[in-house]
Amino acid sequence: MRIGRSLPITAKEAAAKSASSTAKRGKTPTLTEELIVGAALDIIRAEGLDALSMRRLSRELGRSAMAPYWYVNDKRELLDLVARKLLSEVTLPEPDSAPWEARLRAVVTGIDDRLHDHPGIAGVLLERMRSTDRRLMNGMIEILLSAGFQGPEVFLSYAMIHTYLFGRYQVVELDDPEPGDGGLDDKLATLVPHLAGLRGRDFFNYGVDTIIEGLRARLAAKPPKSRRR
DSSP states (O other): OOOOOOOOOOOHHHHHHHHHHHHTTTTOOOOOOHHHHHHHHHHHHHHEEEEEOHHHHHHHHHHHHTTGGGGGGSSSHHHHHHHHHHHHHHHOTTTTTSSSSHHHHHHHHHHHHHHHHHHTHHHHHHHTTTTTTOOOHHHHHHHHHHTOOOOOHHHHHHHHHHHHHHHTSOOOOOOOOOOOOTSOOOHHHGGGGGGGGHHHHHHHHHHHHHHHHHHHHHTTTTTTGGOOO
């Protein structure tokens, strides 16, 4: 335990603290966009996106059912604010800060961290990234251009990264097969025990490593004059 460092508080605790202080001054407690988005994120982290509703949000904030509607019109607008907040937390590395491989990995990992910590949010982030908030998409395209990809290669490379990043959260997770499952092929049965030593991050890192190695191999196959560092 670190001494002297306060633990982070949830949006619900922040709202309660704000309500208490304003009540002491005889004023009606007010909400802010920051508190509303924070409460929505608390719900998603703890219970998943499906649990988020305007009524559930009001309970999390400790307010009346209608209180959030003074700040957001509906759940769609709320999700747009949530997506904007999460995407804004992903940093784009400076062009000269590291090789293109490291910069690309940093952006992909930053997005994946938000997807992992907020179950069910992938579709919402995907929609915002390709419609109203293209900062990260443009950033990854700039990284690919700086690496030496040109024309259609840029879009093909980005599409592959995008599909991997969001597609892995659209796949329905299946129960791991049991080692003694008689329905398994003999070769598969001998491999099943290795699953015990693998974690979710192992699959993610292997996928990103493979993508970057594949991109690097394509660049190496290009004529020297068309490559960039």
